[in-house]
Amino acid sequence: MTDLSYLMLRLVAGVSLFGHGLVRLPKLAGFSQWMTGTFAKSMLPQRLVMPFSYTLPIAEFIIGILLMLGLFSGKAVLAGIILMLLLMFGTCLIENWEALPSQMLHALVLILLLQFIASNNISLDRFMHN
Known part of the structure; x- marks a missing residue:
């Protein structure tokens, strides 16, 4: 049952990140304008905010797909935490x-x-390593 619980938790995180990226990608320029506008009065320089605003939806999309598939799971989880x-x-x-x-x-x-990456048995990672 632990493997199934881990799969469900991985899918929860993956679907959320994938969905965030998916809806933002078609309107990437508009999303970037919104984000740079939101951070205009912050202490972050626009030269940092602008590239991040374009990278964020792509990162969310890719990390989400990797988590849903259980592919490169450890690296995808770490990338998600950093994000x-x-x-x-x-x-x-x-x-x-x-x-x-x-x-x-x-x-x-x-x-x-x-924490429970050892329970990642229902995944492409496990399938590819067997």
Whole structure:
């Protein structure tokens, strides 16, 4: 049952990240404009915000797919945690306290996945290594 629980937790994280990226990719320029506008009065320079705003949806999309498939799972989980840390930092800088609990929940799910990575038996990783 642990393997199935791990699969479900991995799918929860994967679908969320995949969905975030999927809806943003078709409107990438608009998303970037929104994000750079949101951070315009923060201490982050626009030269950092702009590339991040274009990279974020692509990262969410790719990490989400990898998690859903269970492919390169350990690296995908670590990438997801790093992504959440970056998002949380930015959220704090613009004082968007309403978004922080959701990001912390995502991070917690990813940390649980990392903690119990040995239960990642229903995955492409396991299939490819057998």
